[in-house]
Amino acid sequence: MNTLEMWTVVLESSFTNVLNGVIGVLPNIIIAVIIVLLGWIIGAALSKVIEQVIKSLKLDSALSSAGIGEVIEKGGFKLNSGKFLGELVKWFTIVVFLITAFDVLGLTQVNDFLSGVVVNYIPQVIAAVLILFIAALIGEALRKTVVASAKAANLESANFLGSVTKWSIWIFAALAALVQLGIGVIFIQTLFTGVVAALAIALGIAFGIGGKDAAAEAVDKIKKEITEKN
DSSP, X not given: OOHHHHHHHHHHHHHHHHXXXXXXXXXXXXXXXXXXXXXXXXXXXXXXXXXXXXXXXXXXXXXXHTTXXXXXXXXXXXXXXXXXXXXXXXXXXXXXXXXXXXXXXXXXXXXXXXXXXXXXXXXXXXXXXXXXXXXXXXXXXXXXXXXXHHHHXXXXXXXXXXXXXXXXXXXXXXXXXXXXXXXXXXXXHHHHHHHHHHHHHHHXXXXXXHHHHHHHHHHHHHHHHXXXXX
C-alpha cells in the first residue's frame, strides 16, 4: 500500500467515524431543539397570560398612585408590572426547558450551572419583586388611612404621619426582599432589629410626651369643673 492509498484509507475512516458520530447525536439534537422550542412557546404563552391578568387587576394604577411609577420613569423606564413579571416567568420557563434539553445532549456541566444558579435564584427574584409590589399597595392604603384618621382628629401633621407610615412599610419590604435574595442576611437582620428598636423608642417618647400633655389638660379640666361647681 503506497502513501496515497494509506491517506485515502485514513480519511475514509475519519469521515466514517464523524458521520457515525453525527448520526448517533443527531436524534438527540433534534429532540433538544424541539424541547427548547416548546419551552419558548409555553413561556411566551404564560407571559401573555400573566401580563393580561396583571393588567386586569390594574396593578400599574395602584403602583403609580403609590409613587413607584414616578421613580421608575426617572430611571428612564416605563412602569409595566405585567410585562416585567411575564418576562421573568417566560425566561424561567425557557431555562427549565433548556436544562432538559442539555440533559438530553449530555451537557452535565452546563446543566449543573443552570440548575444551581439560575433556576434556584429566579424564583427568589420573583418573590422579592412580589414583596415590593405588595408593600407598595399596602403602604399606599395605610398612608391614606392614617392621613384620613389624622385629619379627622384635627392633627396638623396628618400628611407627615401618612408618609412615615408608607416609607416604614417600604423599608421593611426592602429589607425582606434583600433577605429573600440572600444579600447580607445577618447585617439586614441586625439592621432590622435596630430599626424596630428605634421606632419603638421614638413611639414611646412621642406617646410619653403626648400623654403628659393630655394628662395636664385633663387635670386642668377637672380643676375648672370643680371651681365652677364651687
